[in-house]
Amino acid sequence: MSDRKDANEVTADDVAQAAGVSRWTVNRAFKPNASISAKSRQTVMEAAEKLGYAPNLLAASLASDRSNLVALLVDDFSNPHKLVMMERLTRVLRKNGWDTLLVNMLDKDDAPGALLSASQRRVDAAILIGVQFDDDVLSAALGARRVKKLIIFARNSENPDTISISVDDHAAMTEIADYVMGRDYQRPFFLAGPQTKSAHLTRQEAFVARWQEHRGMTPEVADVPSYDPGMAYSAIIDRLSERQPDAFPDVIVCENDALAIGAMDALRHHFNLRIPEDVAVTGFDDVPAAANPNYRITTYRQPITRMAERLVTLLSGELEQTENQQFLGQMVIRNSA
Amino acid sequence: MSDRKDANEVTADDVAQAAGVSRWTVNRAFKPNASISAKSRQTVMEAAEKLGYAPNLLAASLASDRSNLVALLVDDFSNPHKLVMMERLTRVLRKNGWDTLLVNMLDKDDAPGALLSASQRRVDAAILIGVQFDDDVLSAALGARRVKKLIIFARNSENPDTISISVDDHAAMTEIADYVMGRDYQRPFFLAGPQTKSAHLTRQEAFVARWQEHRGMTPEVADVPSYDPGMAYSAIIDRLSERQPDAFPDVIVCENDALAIGAMDALRHHFNLRIPEDVAVTGFDDVPAAANPNYRITTYRQPITRMAERLVTLLSGELEQTENQQFLGQMVIRNSA
DNA sequence: ATCACATTTGCTCGCGCGTGCAAAAAATCT
DNA sequence: AGATTTTTTGCACGCGCGAGCAAATGTGAT
The missing domain is CATH 3.40.50.2300 (Response regulator)
Incomplete structure (x- = not known):
């Protein structure tokens, strides 16, 4: 089958012929820093344009071992x-x-x-x-x-x-911890994501360490099996139900916004609490939803x-x-x- | 540079040699419906496993013109x-x-x-x-x-x-329209996405047509330049501010959930309205956020x-x-x- | 064991381009 | 103009694999 020719698969050879140069000159014309004169590059490009040629990156990758x-x-x-x-x-x-x-x-x-x-x-x-x-x-x-x-x-x-x-998770979380302490919250609760072997829990560790250092107590910690608002929602309910008011946290520091969103939903819609009056929440990432009027999350933006x-x-x-x-x-x- | 050999780039030839067959038999072993005996496939696979071979899809694509x-x-x-x-x-x-x-x-x-x-x-x-x-x-x-x-x-x-x-946008939107009419809403407002040439506005048209057919009036329509909750938020405010209560819609039918989320945020946080008591909202797509307790959007799920x-x-x-x-x-x- | 047929295996050629070097052309200098 | 340097161009070979066919091997019936 001459399917390819039918299908208008134009190659560098075709362009070379049309432009009256060798195939290598054609390919050089498409390579930014190649050794080629401005004139022939232009000739080539015009011929290429006319024929609708573009280098086949498959072949290029195969030949060069760079894809x-x-x-x-x-x-x-x-x-x-x-x-x-x-x-x-x-x-x-x-x-x-x-x-x-x-x-x-x-x-x-x-x-x-x-x-x-x-x-x-x-x-x-x-x-x-x-x-x-x-x-x-x-x-x-x-x-x-x-x-x-x-x-x-x-x-x-x-x-x-x-x-x-x-x-820099450590620096970021320390900043958040300091902010939270500056607002004089007393009973922090850290909501972490999945506990994997590879991801070292720098955020959690940094927060806990900072809090201990300045307040001499270890914040409570819970983890959620995935960074999913729905999971966070359930986790918060599981963990905080039937808890006396004075044992209820006054700030929930979340490892990221996905968790923060779930936590806020649970606090408001399950526990009927106001944010931040009854419980404050912080997030991490600054996802688009963090800016929306429902959430308005205090968070940390990664560059x-x-x-x-x-x-x-x-x-x-x-x-x-x-x-x-x-x-x-x-x-x-x-x-x- | 013999970089490739150094880098352990094992090819079908290497496997062939190790397995004592030809290169083509090796490649056939990796092709699901190839003509190859179970025995030699196994021999090949064992050799391949040992050498860590996997077919180079670049080369395969280049040769076969299927990627x-x-x-x-x-x-x-x-x-x-x-x-x-x-x-x-x-x-x-x-x-x-x-x-x-x-x-x-x-x-x-x-x-x-x-x-x-x-x-x-x-x-x-x-x-x-x-x-x-x-x-x-x-x-x-x-x-x-x-x-x-x-x-x-x-x-x-x-x-x-x-x-x-x-x-099937027409069927879907008709279903939504019927639902909305069944709940006896009177002043619908359709919030559409960007008006492009290519995307025919089937949802909007279907809704409007259905409403006209059954209620003899044309719903109000507005469009948002992109499917972005933030844009929808602003659009709703722009469009509905300074409007008398009796001219305010009682249901906002949105082309999708992204718009619905923005609309709900605007209704609640800017206009201080309750959903669905003051204004109802419908969406489309059933995004994850549509299920969360803040929104609980009545919507349409695509398969x-x-x-x-x-x-x-x-x-x-x-x-x-x-x-x-x-x-x-x-x-x-x-x-x- | 022989033949007819089905299955399996091997092979030639080509896919389109890059590498590295040698030849050719152009630019510069004396 | 001729010699030298610099820039530009051309080319042999290979990247790893697939299509399609021919040779080899296997299967079953007689």
Whole structure:
């Protein structure tokens, strides 16, 4: 079948012929810093335009062993913050010439499969923006040299073979703790996300440590099996029902906004409490819903765009750095605390 | 540089040698319905396992002109429903052996660029789940044979070169209209999304038509420049401020939940109205937030998974069908109306 | 054991482009 | 103008695999 010719699959050879140059000159015309004269580049581009040619990135990747493709591994679509991260990441990546393979980690045990998918497409890097990445899984993936680079985005990792780009959780949570103490709350309650092996609970630890240091008492802590408002809602109800008023927390510090939203819903609609008059709440991430009039969450905004830009420099290999990258974000004071 | 060998890039040839068969037998072992004996498949798989081999999909795509890759073009990350769609689509696609290239359409004029990106990776199909796809853009893309298939997901399109997979908007909205009339609301207000050329406003038209038919009057209509709760919030305030109580709508029918959320926030927090006692609200999509205790939106759930499954059969070429696919969803009655 | 037929295996050629170097052309200098 | 340097262009080879066919092997009936 001459299907390809029929289907108008124009190759560099066709353009070369039309422009009266060699195929290599054609491909050079499409390569930003190639050694080519302005004149022939223009000739080529005109011919290419006319024929509707665009380089086949499959062939280019195969030949060069660089794909300019990264895999985005996501395992947690219930957290609205993921949408924000995906938007920012794909935007910054695309602006810098990178394409994104979105890989849905179907369940907890799918990490190897997801990594395999990515590696079969020969991605230059895998970026993890999920939560349930086990150190074992990561090491296995790296051991088999499944992917060239593994980057944990917006989350800390202490795995030495991995680079993480994240906010400085310790500094951020200390700031939140200080703010809460400054408002003179007395009975804090920390609502954490899933307790995994890989994600070290820096936020929780930082908050607890700060509180102990200044108030000499250990805040109460509870965890939720996933960063899902619905789960947080149930967790709060389970944990705080049948509690005497004087044992009820006066501020709930949440590991992120997804949890904060669930907590606020539970406080208002199940316990009939006012926020922040009866109980205050803080979040983390500054998701879009945090700004809406229902919630108005006092939270902490991560500099996602800057983090994504750092990611790009890291991908380009400009940064030889293999140590984790930490960023400072900023507190956003609203009405919930 | 012998970088590749160093990097442990094991190819089918290596496995073939280890297993004592030819390279083609190795590749056949990885192809589900290939002509190969069970015995040699096992031999191959064991050798492959030991060497850590997995087929290079880049090379396979190049040679076969099929990539098993689809591009997901998204231009509207502010609507939380997109997260749901992405999760379902990537899940179903991956289960069926398809990978997903996530392409962020950076702005209104980026459609050609996004399509180009996709085509350079030789995707087998481009799936549009955004909103601002202009018919002109689509035609241009198809005219240049940029992509083999163009599929509009969860949205109608009347472009003849395009296949859309969507819910039957007319039936759905008629059902909502009947529900609203059954509850005896008198002054409906329809809140629509962006008015584009390509997206025919089936929901709005269906609602208006139904209302006219049964009540002999034309509902008031307003539109919002994007499916963003924040925009809907402002739009409602702009449109309904300084209006006499008897001219105020008693039900706001929204084109989707993103708008409904914004509308509810505005009604409650700006106008100090109760929902549904003072004003009722309906949505569409049944996003996760629609179920949370703050909103409890009466809405309409699209059968996204079934739609995604249809998409897969369409991609596999099992369906020769080129006409649009319509699905029926189901109304979800909650408290907002 | 022989033949007819079905199943399995091997192989040639090509997919479209990049790498690294050598040849050609252009620019600069004496 | 001729010699030298710099820029630009062309090319052999390979990236890893698939289509389609030919050779080899296996199966069952006679």
